[in-house]
Amino acid sequence: DILMTQSPSSLSASVGDRVTITCRASQSIDKYLNWYQQKSGKAPKLLIFAASTLQSGVPSRFSGSGSGTEFTLTINTLQPDDFATYFCQQSFSSPPTFGGGTMVDIK
Amino acid sequence: QVQLQESGPGLVKPSETLSLTCTVSGVSIRSYYWSWIRQPPGKGLEWMGYIYYSGLTTYNPSLMSRVTMSIDTSKNQFSLKLMSVTAADTAVYYCVTGPFYFASWGQGTLVTVSS
Numbered sequence: 001d002i003l004m005t006q007s008p009s010s011l012s013a014s015v016g017d018r019v020t021i022t023c024r025a026s027q028s029i030d031k032y033l034n035w036y037q038q039k040s041g042k043a044p045k046l047l048i049f050a051a052s053t054l055q056s057g058v059p060s061r062f063s064g065s066g067s068g069t070e071f072t073l074t075i076n077t078l079q080p081d082d083f084a085t086y087f088c089q090q091s092f093s094s095p096p097t098f099g100g101g102t103m104v105d106i107k
Numbered sequence: 108q109v110q111l112q113e114s115g116p117g118l119v120k121p122s123e124t125l126s127l128t129c130t131v132s133g134v135s136i137r138s139y140y141w142s143w144i145r146q147p148p149g150k151g152l153e154w155m156g157y158i159y160y161s162g163l164t165t166y167n168p169s170l171m172s173r174v175t176m177s178i179d180t181s182k183n184q185f186s187l188k189l190m191s192v193t194a195a196d197t198a199v200y201y202c203v204t205g206p207f208y209f210a211s212w213g214q215g216t217l218v219t220v221s222s
Binding site: 001032043091096099 | 209
């Protein structure tokens with residue numbers, strides 16, 4: 001299985017900050033990388049697929065980049081609604097696997 | 108708009124079989140691949156497998172010996188069975204669209220394995 005490693009595991013930020021989360025794959029996954037947001041007690045929500053394509057309805061302050069083994073999720077101008085846990089997931093090979101998550105909380 | 112709703116017992120005894128059903132609305136179950144994903148309390152996400160309306164299935168090798176998925180196109184439902192459960196199978200179970208990335212999710216259902 002492909003191991004997905006996220007960093008940091010948690011971070012504290014303020015409204016208006018720019019936040020960057022990193023996801024690394026144990027082998028090259030081209031651009032087969034997806035990002036999800038999960039709020040407490042809720043199901044995850046797809047934000048970005050294919051490394052950089054914004055899912056319909058997702059605010060443009062979210063962006064993704066990267067290819068191969070290193071990827072980033074950037075949230076520009078952090079909003080109160082963005083405090084949540086973020087997961088990356090590879091869809092390059094079966095089984096699809098997830099990173100351990102990055103919790104973004106209020107500083 | 109795809110809507111998914113999980114249903115099934117919230118408590119299962121060790122060594123027994125966990126059974127869940129996902130009811131799909133807003134779209135024909137023939138339209139997508141359908142997966143199950145689970146999340147132990149406070150932990151990460153694990154993909155369990157997918158099924159297509161034809162009955163084609165692919166399972167996570169880590170669970171392959173214990174998991175079975177089925178589909179009922181007449182009811183627009185698909186189902187999960189996980190045999191010989193232990194406390195480690197306690198988790199929120201989600202039904203979702205997609206074989207490889209997951210755009211629509213059910214609200215999830217907590218299944219606790221305990222005697």
